Amino acid sequence: MLTATLQKGLSEYEVGEKIRALRLKKKMGLVELGTHTGLSPALLSKIERGRLFPTLPTLLRIALVFSVGLEFFFAGSREKPLVAVVRKDERVTLPERPGAREVAYRFQSLDYPATERRFNSYYAEFFPIPADKLQRHDHPGVEFIYALQGTLSVHIGAEEHGLEPGDTMYFDATVPHAYRRSRGRTCSAIVVTAS
Numbered sequence: 089m090l091t092a093t094l095q096k097g098l099s100e101y102e103v104g105e106k107i108r109a110l111r112l113k114k115k116m117g118l119v120e121l122g123t124h125t126g127l128s129p130a131l132l133s134k135i136e137r138g139r140l141f142p143t144l145p146t147l148l149r150i151a152l153v154f155s156v157g158l159e160f161f162f163a164g165s166r167e168k169p170l171v172a173v174v175r176k177d178e179r180v181t182l183p184e185r186p187g188a189r190e191v192a193y194r195f196q197s198l199d200y201p202a203t204e205r206r207f208n209s210y211y212a213e214f215f216p217i218p219a220d221k222l223q224r225h226d227h228p229g230v231e232f233i234y235a236l237q238g239t240l241s242v243h244i245g246a247e248e249h250g251l252e253p254g255d256t257m258y259f260d261a262t263v264p265h266a267y268r269r270s271r272g273r274t275c276s277a278i279v280v281t282a283s
Contacts, residue, residue: 090141091180092178093178093180095141096178097200097201098141099138100201101161101162102138103135103141103142103147103161104135104136104137104138105136105138106160106161107132107135107136107150107161108136110154110156111136111154114154117129118132118133118136121150121153124153125149125150125153126149127146127149127150132150135150144158147161170202172199172201172202173201174197174198174199174200174201179196179197179198179211180196180197181194181195181196182194182195182196184223185223190217190221191215191217192214192215192217192222192223192266192267192268193212193213193214193215193267193268194212194213194215195210195211195212195213195279196210196211196212197209197210198210198211198278206282207280207281207282208280208281208282209278209279209280210278210279210280210281211276211277211278211279212267212276212277212278212279213274213275213276214238214240214267214268214269214275214276214277215268215269215275216268216269216270217268217269219241219243219248219268222243222266222267222268223266224243224264224265224266225264225265225266226261226262226263226264226265227261227262227281227283228261228262228283229261229262229281229282229283230258230259230260230261230281230282230283231258231259231261231265231279231280231281231282232256232257232258232279232280232281232282233251233256233257233258233277233278233279233280234255234256234277234278234280235251235252235253235254235255235256235275235277236253236276236277236278237253237272237274237275237276238253238269238271238272238273238274238275238276239251239252239269239270239271239272239275240267240268240269240270240275240277241267241268241269241270242257242259242265242266242267243265243266243267243268244259244263244264244265245263245264245265250270251277261281
């Protein structure tokens with residue numbers, strides 16, 4: 089079962105409408121398309137009406153009938169200017185490490201619907217955790233942090249940096265780093281990564 093957020097994100101590609109337009113351009117009925125693809129007309133109708141989202145293998149079967157690649161269904165968004173709005177109640181909160189008992193932070197992606205992102209932005213909440221239990225990580229590129237609440241300790245290499253509300257930090261993310269709340273009842277920040 090797809091969440092409302094995933095349904096909305098997939099709907100923006102208008103895959104069903106693009107399939108219907110290709111079919112009508114070829115003056116082909118659902119039964120004929122079903123014969124060529126091995127898919128039932130009922131299934132194809134649900135896909136065209138946006139009631140069902142096709143898997144990639146299913147979409148590829150349809151694409152081959154019309155001699156188009158998969159990119160045909162996803163590249164159309166370039167015709168419109170890139171605008172991606174993320175409502176607060178649509179964001180999904182994820183832990184630092186799925187399944188871990190103790191985590192130093194939870195985060196929410198602030199820009200997940202934007203295609204071809206040049207950077208990634210997150211809202212993060214940090215928790216008090218002993219420095220010796222921190223899980224350091226690294227990734228290509230750079231990272232920028234804007235502290236919103238509490239005191240955030242950022243561990244980079246052998247150094248620890250404290251950030252108070254309004255403080256910012258920019259650093260090389262290829263150096264192993266970790267974060268934790270060191271003071272305050274709540275600690276949050278905006279984190280931006282770019283490679």
